Every structure is written in structure tokens, then in C-alpha cells.
Amino acid sequence: MNHIESILKIKKGELSSLEYLEKFIDQINKKEDEINAFITLNEEKAREKAKEIDKKINNGKEVGKLAGTPIAIKDSIITKNLRTTCGSQMLKDFSPQYDADVIKKIKKEDGIIIGKTNCDEFCMGTSTETSYFGPTHNPIDHEKVPGGSSGGSAAAIKYGASPFSLGSDTGGSVRCPASFCGTVGLKPTYGSISRYGLIAYASSLDQIGTITNTIEESAYLFDVIKGKTKNDSTSLKYPDRDVYEELDTDISQKTIGVPQEFFGEGVDQEVNEEVKKSIKDLEDQGAKIKSVNIPSMEYALAAYYLVAIGEASSNLARFDGVRYGHYSNKNKDWEDYFSEVRREGFGKEVKRRIMLGTYALSAGYYEKYYQKALKIRTLLKNDFERALNESDLLVAPTMPFKPFELGEKIEDPLSLYFADILTVPINMVGLPALSVPSKEEDIGIQIIGEPFSEGEILSTGKIIEEENQ
Amino acid sequence: MNVTIGLEVHVQLLTKSKLFCNCGTNYRDSEPNTHTCPVCLGLPGSLPVLNKKAIEYGTMAGLALNCDIANEMQFHRKNYFYPDLPKGFQITQYDRPLGQNGEIRLDQDKKIRIKRIHLEEDPGRLVHPPSARYSLIDYNRSGVPLLEIVTKPDMDSPQEARSFLKKIRETLEFLDIFDGSLDGAMRCDANISLEGGGRAEVKNISSYKGAEKALSYEITRQKNLLRRGKEVKRETRHFDESQEITRSMREKEQEHDYRYFPEPDLPLIQLTEEKINSIKEKLPELPEEKRKRFLDQYEITKDQAKSLTTSKTLANFFEEISQQVNPKKTATWVTDSLMGELNYRDQSLSESNMNKQKFIYILEKLRDGDITEKGATKIIRHILDEGGHPKEIIKQKDFKAIKSQNLDQIIHKILEKNSEAVEDYIKGKEEAINYLVGQVMSETKGKAKPADTRKKLQKILEGYDG
Structure with missing residues (x-):
């Protein structure tokens, strides 16, 4: 089950990288048609790379930390010479000329990219239904959505198409699909992983994260990709320690904060109960439980959407059909040209957010919307800081409800936006957060900590994981 | 009629690499699009990293222009669509610029106040091949650091605007942060109004001469309108350098709402007093x-x-x-x-x-x-x-001067030929010597020194007795 053991076996020459890879490719061949977790598969190049690594090992050469293990990469992350679409028609034939910083790190550690996973178009969605390449199905129940926007990564992990995967999380896009698909999703501290090569949705909120089957695998992968790089000025120097080595399941000295607002109106009773069961488990392990408050929570969702779409309207301006991506052959003047390219190339939800974001940043509205949202962001920061002064970690639900049916909410954007209510505040404040399955496979428990406390929240997640086994 | 002129000057700073990436800035003799990378091409996923040298150069300029230098500055995004702008926004500074409240004195001791200076990135360059039905884009210039200098409306003639631009060039060249001889290294927009009329913003001025021409044209145009009792509209006009006239831009081009907001990809920049002082000390x-x-x-x-x-x-x-x-x-x-x-x-x-x-x-x-x-x-x-x-x-x-001995010979030759002038001189007509000097000069094709020749002539003539 634990894929870190497989890596160790590959390193020792007890398991061939190619053989290991073929197991996942078999699984893809069996189930991918039903699930649609991938936009682009990279089997042939993956096989070549696996052979290369096997050869290295046979020749007694040193191999990296990810020695020959496959990794599924969300299609919002740039991969050199491997089609990167971000789920959009706009980039349906886009073959990048460079690698994202995280991809460089993965390649350096001999990881193998098995494919690019499906996601909501430009990561704008909570169900992976806005992808130009069709929706992904939840492997637990094919009629249900896998969550989003990193739905392809979570589904790929769940149905066994890859042992590791990367997603990206702007307002819950790693944690939501992790929760819906019964997997572990880590959204690390803002700045702890370079965003260079992550196609920007909302720069001040975006963070690359991991989706895996287990806590240990998340910690292991996080250690490979974390740390400041020169290409991302907002990336931060990570404390010099290995999170994987730090995992510790003694929680007796910890105080768990339970933020009351995360259990309020709109959160299903069933979800509340499952999360509370796990909190009880932690208490039984010796943790102190304390009720805390995030009073500004009621404004968080609205403020989040204003910041996100405002930044998105600017980040997505570069798709104008001039240098790459979708273009038009019609001879028109400039205004008509780029307008047509964008009308054709973007889907409905992306256009909706660009238009709203443009509006929110317009003269006369900026103060009313964007600037006000920034003020709420400050309030949220203060609230979380206070809550985390009163406790060591916060435990709450990841999603307010269980996975819904495909097509159920897609025509009702507001109800879809509401699904993000418990995840977006964390992006607004830049803290690390984890989603780990509860006793109910498709209900995730969210664990939130102070900046750089990935080790701590993963350790707590591990207790819940062990309890549920 | 009172004329009021304010300028917005853009100068390229001479950093080795661009403002937000490592591409070189010496693009002028290069093949199009060879000085580019994911950052200055605005490829998806790329991020800007600030070139600290540009902050240093900007600070030097700010100090030389007597500005208050900000201890904390921020970049903003200026959003608009244009093919030369690869990200669909320009990274620039908005309400927290590098320097403010400066001034510079022109030669006639006229003071021009500087409202602000800030850093921003240059867009790419559109190339319109003659008679082609398409345009080409060269992103080599994309991301070259620009310093924008905005004056208060303190100039009252085109000549003064020209002197101001010269002064800016002179000052920045002394700092070794600018080279005005490079094509397109200095560009400017001018705001100009006459008493009783609206203000015109003239864009696309790319030389001192251009500035003077554009502004002179505007004064004539606005004067004529006012004389005929017509309204001078507040508008943006485009300077046509080849025809030396300004043209009204389409209204659509004028109605820009740039939707400025803080650039989330770049942290705030701190510039301590110590740092500013150390730059000040190094100022040439x-x-x-x-x-x-x-x-x-x-x-x-x-x-x-x-x-x-x-x-x-x-x-x-x-x-x-x-x-x-x-x-x-x-x-x-x-x-x-x-x-x-x-x-x-x-x-x-x-x-x-x-x-x-x-x-x-x-x-x-x-x-x-x-x-x-x-x-x-x-x-x-x-x-x-x-x-x-x-x-x-x-x-x-054969520019070698005639040496003394040779000159003596030539003088004697001239004196023999011009006995009339010699006699005149001896008789007291002193001007006659000028004629003789001229003859020597013409004989030597200018290689004799006039003063020496005169002295020698006087000396020799004194030896003559009448």
C-alpha cells in the first residue's frame, strides 16, 4: 500500500521501475475511459525514463529520492515539451518550452511524469466539470463529481493510476477533491513551494500541493518540492528540516482548536458528526480540545471571490492569441481579434470570473470591492492568528457536504461557490491545511496550522488515518 | 497667451539585464525575439523577479533630480490589451513610486518641479513592414527597465521643454545609467494647454526636436481654435513625426481604465535610509x-x-x-x-x-x-x-608649418615681387604690411603663422632704408 516502500525497493534493485510503472499503466488502461482523470498521458516517455532509471540502478549509480516512481501532474503545472492545457480550449495544443520549478525538482529526484491530470478550466471550479476535456468521475461513485479543481489528480490516486500526484490549491482545489475522493490533500504554507510554472489563477492565493493515498506519502513528496527558488519572489525559505522525518503521533501535549464557524449553517449534519468523531479520537489520544472563533468568517467567501477573480482577470489577460494557444485566422483589427480569440477560447465559467473580476477592479468599484476584500483579508489573518495562539492546530470539516452528482450544481454557480466556504479562508491567510479522510471515505477532515507547521498537521492527520484503518 | 506644459519622460536604464528577468538589454542589433525568455514573453506560469540594479539606478536618478526616495515601494499592474504587451498588463509603479517631489534647474535658472519618478517595464516593439497587410512583433525590448519622470506643468514654451529633456539626458548620462544616443532610449508624452482651453496629451514623441515640433504645432492649433471661438477639447493626440503634426486618437483608444492593483507576484521593496545614503555617497x-x-x-x-x-x-x-x-x-x-x-x-x-x-x-x-x-x-x-x-x-x-629659415626665404621672395607695397610701408603707410602678410600666407598655403610672419616682415623692413 505505502508507495515509499516501493521506492526503497526500486532503489535497492528489488523492484524494477519499469515493472512498477506498468502496474499503473495497466490500471489506467482498465479504468481511465470511465474516470477521465487525465488530459494527456505520457506512457511512452515514462517507460523510457523508467528504463533509464533501472539501468542507472543496475550500474550501481545513485538515484534520487523519487527513484523511478510515477507522478501524476495537474495540468495547471507547466511541463516542458509535454502538452499543458490547464483544462482549457485556449491551451489545447500548448507545448511549453520550460519546466515549472516543481517539475525540475521532481525530475532531479528521478520521478517519472505519468501524465497530466484533468482540472477545472484554469482551476476555476469545485467539481472538475468546467474542463474543456470533459468531467472526471469520482472513482468512489462514478455518478458523483470528484471535487475540484484538481479532480483528476485525486481521482488518479484513488483508482490507482499513480502513486503520487500534484495539484494546485487557490481556494480549496487540492483539499476539496482529496475530501471527495477519499485521499490525502496537502495545501502547504503560501510561499513554501515555488509557483514558477504554475499557471496563475490568483497569484496571492495559489499554492501547489500534494494528493496521495497516505499522510507519509504526502510528507515525502512535499519534502522533495518544498523550498525557496530564485524564480518566485514570493517563495520563502523553508525551515531546514524534513517533514517526513518529523512525523510524530504523540499528540498528548497539543491543544486542538475547534473553530465554531466551520460547523455552522450550510454544513451537513452528517459531515459535522463525522468530524466530531475524529476530534473525539484525538481527545482520546490525549489532546486538549478547545472551542475557538473566527468572527470574520462570514465575509470570507465573498472577500475570497473578489480577490480571486480580480487577480484572475489580470492573470488571464495574456491569452490573446498572439504568441501561443488558441488563435484566429480572420483578418480583423486588434480589438476584434483578441476579443474573438477569448470569446472562442475560454469556457463559460472562466468568462464569468474574468468579467466579474474586471468589474471589481474598475475605477469607482475598486475601493468598494477589491480594497474592501483586502481589509477582510487582514481581519481573517488576525482572527486565525488569535485562534492559533489559543490552540496549536485547528480541526474542521474540509467540505460542507459529501460529493454531489455530476451535473447537479454546474448550472448554479452560486451554490458551487458556496462549496468552497470552508477552504477559501485558509488561502486568504496563507496557512497550511490538510484534508484527510474521516471514517466516511468521502468526508474529509481539515487540519489547519501555523505557517511552516506542515510536520505538525501531517502528524495529526496520521493519527486520524491510523484510527480509521 | 499663457502656455502650460508638463512632460512624462520615459528613459531606458542601462542595466545589463531586463527589469524582471535575466535577458540582456542590448537588443538593438539583434535578430527579433532572440533576447527573450518565458518571463518577458509572458508565457503561462512565468513570474517576475526584480532586478535590484534597476532600483539602485532609479534611486541614483531620484537623488540627482532631488526627489524624496521612498523607503518602501510597491509595483502595480496596469491592465490593457495590446499585442506588444505580452502579459496583458504592464508592471509599473502607481501610488507608491520610487521618488517624489523633485526639482531640476534649467540653464536660465528656471526651476522645473518633478512630481514623481517610477520604474516600469518597456513593452515589445511593433514593426510594420511597408505595404504589408500585417504587423510583426519583436519582444526583445519587452521588459527593459524604464524610468518614468513626470514633471509638474512648469514649462511655458516648447524651447523650455526641449531644454528640460536635454537636462535630463545630461544628468542621467553623468550617472552612467542612461545612453541618450541609443535609438528610442528616451521617449516622452507632453501635456499642453493654453489659457482658456482644454489640455491635450501628446503621445509618441521620441526626440528633443520632436518635442519642440509637436508642442509648437499644438500651440498653433490650440491658438487658432481659441481665436475662432472654438473649444479646445481635452483629449489624447498622437504625434506624427514624419509630418510634424499631431492627430486626435480614436475615442476608443482614449477611454482607458487601467484597473491598477498591487502586483501580487512581487513583495514590497524596502529601501533603508542606510542603503539610500550609501547610494548617495557613490553618486558621481x-x-x-x-x-x-x-x-x-x-x-x-x-x-x-x-x-x-x-x-x-x-x-x-x-x-x-x-x-x-x-x-x-x-x-x-x-x-x-x-x-x-x-x-x-x-x-x-x-x-x-x-x-x-x-x-x-x-x-x-x-x-x-x-x-x-x-x-x-x-x-x-x-x-x-x-x-x-x-x-x-x-x-x-603637407600641413607642416613653415619653419623659420624657410619662411625668411619666402619673405624675401615676396618683398622682391612687391616693391610697391614695400615702398608704401617705408613711406609710413602701415596697412601695407597686411597686404604683404597676406601674400606670404597665400604663397605658403596657410602653413606660415600669421603672427610670426608679421613680426619677421617688420624686422626685415626696418632693416630697409628708404
């Missing part, structure tokens, strides 16, 4: 200071000191030559002769064939009497027009 001597020092240190005139400090190249040229040749002589020859010849040819010293060694050689030959002043001027002209070393030119063109 500015034109004004240099002028004063030249006056004190060398026996030259005020006008010469002013001329010699109009560019750093020129000032250094003068000062280095002065170490070897008499400074007063050097100043005279540089300002009167060399600069006059350069201006006549519309050349700058750095792009001309003249260099320090050649000029020193000429001045030394002149001092030693090996060439005449006339000869020196001819040599300078020859070098500027055709190049070459003065040593060779003197040999080839």
Missing part, C-alpha cells in the same frame, strides 16, 4: 558640481565650463587632455573648434572619429609650432570626415 559628480569645479580649477571662462560639462564624455575628454596640454588652450580648442565642427556634422564626440590621443597630438604639434592654427583646424575636419591619425594627415596633406 553631477554637471552642476563639475561646472563649478572646472571654473575653480582651470583658467577657463564660464561659457567654456558650461559647454564642457554638457556631457560626461566631453568633460572627461577635456579633463584628461588637460593633464598633458595647457587647460586653457585645450578648453578653447575643444569648445570653439572641435564642438563647432561636431555640431556642424551633427555628430557626438563618442560616435565621431576623434579621440583623446589624436587631439593631444594635434594640440602638442600646435604648441611646438609644427602646425598652424589653420592647419590644426583642417586636421580636425579631416579626422571627423575621413578618420586617420594626425601624424599621417600632416605628412600626406
Whole structure:
């Protein structure tokens, strides 16, 4: 089950990288048609790379930390010479000329990219239904959505198409699909992983994260990709320690904060109960439980959407059909040209957010919307800081409800936006957060900590994981 | 009628790499789109990283323009669509610029206030091949650091605007952070209004001459409108450099809402007082200071000191030559002769064939009497027009001054030929000597020194008795 053991076996020459890879490719061949977790598969190049690594090992050469293990990469992350679409028609034939910083790190550690996973178009969605390449199905129940926007990564992990995967999380896009698909999703501290090569949705909120089957695998992968790089000025120097080595399941000295607002109106009773069961488990392990408050929570969702779409309207301006991506052959003047390219190339939800974001940043509205949202962001920061002064970690639900049916909410954007209510505040404040399955496979428990406390929240997640086994 | 002019000047800073990536800034002779990378092409996923040198250069400029330098500054995004703008926004500074409240004095001691200076990235360049039905885009320029200098509306004539631009060039060149001789390195927009009329913003001005032309055209246009009792609209106009007129831009192009917001990919920039002070200490001597020092240190005139400090190249040229040749002589020859010849040819010293060694050689030959002043001027002209070393030119063109003994012979020859003039002189008609000097000069093709010739003539004629 634990894929870190497989890596160790590959390193020792007890398991061939190619053989290991073929197991996942078999699984893809069996189930991918039903699930649609991938936009682009990279089997042939993956096989070549696996052979290369096997050869290295046979020749007694040193191999990296990810020695020959496959990794599924969300299609919002740039991969050199491997089609990167971000789920959009706009980039349906886009073959990048460079690698994202995280991809460089993965390649350096001999990881193998098995494919690019499906996601909501430009990561704008909570169900992976806005992808130009069709929706992904939840492997637990094919009629249900896998969550989003990193739905392809979570589904790929769940149905066994890859042992590791990367997603990206702007307002819950790693944690939501992790929760819906019964997997572990880590959204690390803002700045702890370079965003260079992550196609920007909302720069001040975006963070690359991991989706895996287990806590240990998340910690292991996080250690490979974390740390400041020169290409991302907002990336931060990570404390010099290995999170994987730090995992510790003694929680007796910890105080768990339970933020009351995360259990309020709109959160299903069933979800509340499952999360509370796990909190009880932690208490039984010796943790102190304390009720805390995030009073500004009621404004968080609205403020989040204003910041996100405002930044998105600017980040997505570069798709104008001039240098790459979708273009038009019609001879028109400039205004008509780029307008047509964008009308054709973007889907409905992306256009909706660009238009709203443009509006929110317009003269006369900026103060009313964007600037006000920034003020709420400050309030949220203060609230979380206070809550985390009163406790060591916060435990709450990841999603307010269980996975819904495909097509159920897609025509009702507001109800879809509401699904993000418990995840977006964390992006607004830049803290690390984890989603780990509860006793109910498709209900995730969210664990939130102070900046750089990935080790701590993963350790707590591990207790819940062990309890549920 | 009162004229009010304010300028927004864009100058490219001479950093080695671009403002937000490692691409080189020396794009001018390169193939299109070869100085590019994911960042300056705005490829998906790329992020800007600030070039700290640009902050240092901007700060130097700010200090030289007497601005208050911000201790904390921020970049903003200016959003608009244009094919030369690869990200669909320009990273610039908005409400927290690098410097504010500066001023600079023009030569007539007129004070021009600087409202603000800020850093931003240059867009790419559109190329319109003649008679083609398409345009091409070259992103080599994309991301080159620009310093925008915004003045208060303190200028009241096109000539003053031109002097201001010259002053800016002069100042920034002294700091070695700008090279005004590079094509397109300085561009400007001008706001101009007449009393009782609306303000026109004129875009696309790319030279001093252009600034003067555009503004003069605007004054005439606005005056005529007002005279006919018509309204001068507040609008943006485009300067057509080839026709030397301004044209109203389409309304659509004017209605920009740039939706400025803080650039989330770049953290706030802190500039401590210590850092600002250390930049201040390293600041080279500015034109004004240099002028004063030249006056004190060398026996030259005020006008010469002013001329010699109009560019750093020129000032250094003068000062280095002065170490070897008499400074007063050097100043005279540089300002009167060399600069006059350069201006006549519309050349700058750095792009001309003249260099320090050649000029020193000429001045030394002149001092030693090996060439005449006339000869020196001819040599300078020859070098500027055709190049070459003065040593060779003197040999080839026979510019060598006539030496004393030879001159005696020539004088005797002339005296024999012109006995009438000689007699006139002896009879007391002193002007006659001028005629004789002229004859000697023409015989020697100017290679004799007029003063020497005159002296010799007088001496020889005194020996004659009537």
C-alpha cells in the first residue's frame, strides 16, 4: 500500500521501475475511459525514463529520492515539451518550452511524469466539470463529481493510476477533491513551494500541493518540492528540516482548536458528526480540545471571490492569441481579434470570473470591492492568528457536504461557490491545511496550522488515518 | 497667451539585464525575439523577479533630480490589451513610486518641479513592414527597465521643454545609467494647454526636436481654435513625426481604465535610509558640481565650463587632455573648434572619429609650432570626415608649418615681387604690411603663422632704408 516502500525497493534493485510503472499503466488502461482523470498521458516517455532509471540502478549509480516512481501532474503545472492545457480550449495544443520549478525538482529526484491530470478550466471550479476535456468521475461513485479543481489528480490516486500526484490549491482545489475522493490533500504554507510554472489563477492565493493515498506519502513528496527558488519572489525559505522525518503521533501535549464557524449553517449534519468523531479520537489520544472563533468568517467567501477573480482577470489577460494557444485566422483589427480569440477560447465559467473580476477592479468599484476584500483579508489573518495562539492546530470539516452528482450544481454557480466556504479562508491567510479522510471515505477532515507547521498537521492527520484503518 | 506644459519622460536604464528577468538589454542589433525568455514573453506560469540594479539606478536618478526616495515601494499592474504587451498588463509603479517631489534647474535658472519618478517595464516593439497587410512583433525590448519622470506643468514654451529633456539626458548620462544616443532610449508624452482651453496629451514623441515640433504645432492649433471661438477639447493626440503634426486618437483608444492593483507576484521593496545614503555617497559628480569645479580649477571662462560639462564624455575628454596640454588652450580648442565642427556634422564626440590621443597630438604639434592654427583646424575636419591619425594627415596633406629659415626665404621672395607695397610701408603707410602678410600666407598655403610672419616682415623692413 505505502508507495515509499516501493521506492526503497526500486532503489535497492528489488523492484524494477519499469515493472512498477506498468502496474499503473495497466490500471489506467482498465479504468481511465470511465474516470477521465487525465488530459494527456505520457506512457511512452515514462517507460523510457523508467528504463533509464533501472539501468542507472543496475550500474550501481545513485538515484534520487523519487527513484523511478510515477507522478501524476495537474495540468495547471507547466511541463516542458509535454502538452499543458490547464483544462482549457485556449491551451489545447500548448507545448511549453520550460519546466515549472516543481517539475525540475521532481525530475532531479528521478520521478517519472505519468501524465497530466484533468482540472477545472484554469482551476476555476469545485467539481472538475468546467474542463474543456470533459468531467472526471469520482472513482468512489462514478455518478458523483470528484471535487475540484484538481479532480483528476485525486481521482488518479484513488483508482490507482499513480502513486503520487500534484495539484494546485487557490481556494480549496487540492483539499476539496482529496475530501471527495477519499485521499490525502496537502495545501502547504503560501510561499513554501515555488509557483514558477504554475499557471496563475490568483497569484496571492495559489499554492501547489500534494494528493496521495497516505499522510507519509504526502510528507515525502512535499519534502522533495518544498523550498525557496530564485524564480518566485514570493517563495520563502523553508525551515531546514524534513517533514517526513518529523512525523510524530504523540499528540498528548497539543491543544486542538475547534473553530465554531466551520460547523455552522450550510454544513451537513452528517459531515459535522463525522468530524466530531475524529476530534473525539484525538481527545482520546490525549489532546486538549478547545472551542475557538473566527468572527470574520462570514465575509470570507465573498472577500475570497473578489480577490480571486480580480487577480484572475489580470492573470488571464495574456491569452490573446498572439504568441501561443488558441488563435484566429480572420483578418480583423486588434480589438476584434483578441476579443474573438477569448470569446472562442475560454469556457463559460472562466468568462464569468474574468468579467466579474474586471468589474471589481474598475475605477469607482475598486475601493468598494477589491480594497474592501483586502481589509477582510487582514481581519481573517488576525482572527486565525488569535485562534492559533489559543490552540496549536485547528480541526474542521474540509467540505460542507459529501460529493454531489455530476451535473447537479454546474448550472448554479452560486451554490458551487458556496462549496468552497470552508477552504477559501485558509488561502486568504496563507496557512497550511490538510484534508484527510474521516471514517466516511468521502468526508474529509481539515487540519489547519501555523505557517511552516506542515510536520505538525501531517502528524495529526496520521493519527486520524491510523484510527480509521 | 499663457502656455502650460508638463512632460512624462520615459528613459531606458542601462542595466545589463531586463527589469524582471535575466535577458540582456542590448537588443538593438539583434535578430527579433532572440533576447527573450518565458518571463518577458509572458508565457503561462512565468513570474517576475526584480532586478535590484534597476532600483539602485532609479534611486541614483531620484537623488540627482532631488526627489524624496521612498523607503518602501510597491509595483502595480496596469491592465490593457495590446499585442506588444505580452502579459496583458504592464508592471509599473502607481501610488507608491520610487521618488517624489523633485526639482531640476534649467540653464536660465528656471526651476522645473518633478512630481514623481517610477520604474516600469518597456513593452515589445511593433514593426510594420511597408505595404504589408500585417504587423510583426519583436519582444526583445519587452521588459527593459524604464524610468518614468513626470514633471509638474512648469514649462511655458516648447524651447523650455526641449531644454528640460536635454537636462535630463545630461544628468542621467553623468550617472552612467542612461545612453541618450541609443535609438528610442528616451521617449516622452507632453501635456499642453493654453489659457482658456482644454489640455491635450501628446503621445509618441521620441526626440528633443520632436518635442519642440509637436508642442509648437499644438500651440498653433490650440491658438487658432481659441481665436475662432472654438473649444479646445481635452483629449489624447498622437504625434506624427514624419509630418510634424499631431492627430486626435480614436475615442476608443482614449477611454482607458487601467484597473491598477498591487502586483501580487512581487513583495514590497524596502529601501533603508542606510542603503539610500550609501547610494548617495557613490553618486558621481553631477554637471552642476563639475561646472563649478572646472571654473575653480582651470583658467577657463564660464561659457567654456558650461559647454564642457554638457556631457560626461566631453568633460572627461577635456579633463584628461588637460593633464598633458595647457587647460586653457585645450578648453578653447575643444569648445570653439572641435564642438563647432561636431555640431556642424551633427555628430557626438563618442560616435565621431576623434579621440583623446589624436587631439593631444594635434594640440602638442600646435604648441611646438609644427602646425598652424589653420592647419590644426583642417586636421580636425579631416579626422571627423575621413578618420586617420594626425601624424599621417600632416605628412600626406603637407600641413607642416613653415619653419623659420624657410619662411625668411619666402619673405624675401615676396618683398622682391612687391616693391610697391614695400615702398608704401617705408613711406609710413602701415596697412601695407597686411597686404604683404597676406601674400606670404597665400604663397605658403596657410602653413606660415600669421603672427610670426608679421613680426619677421617688420624686422626685415626696418632693416630697409628708404
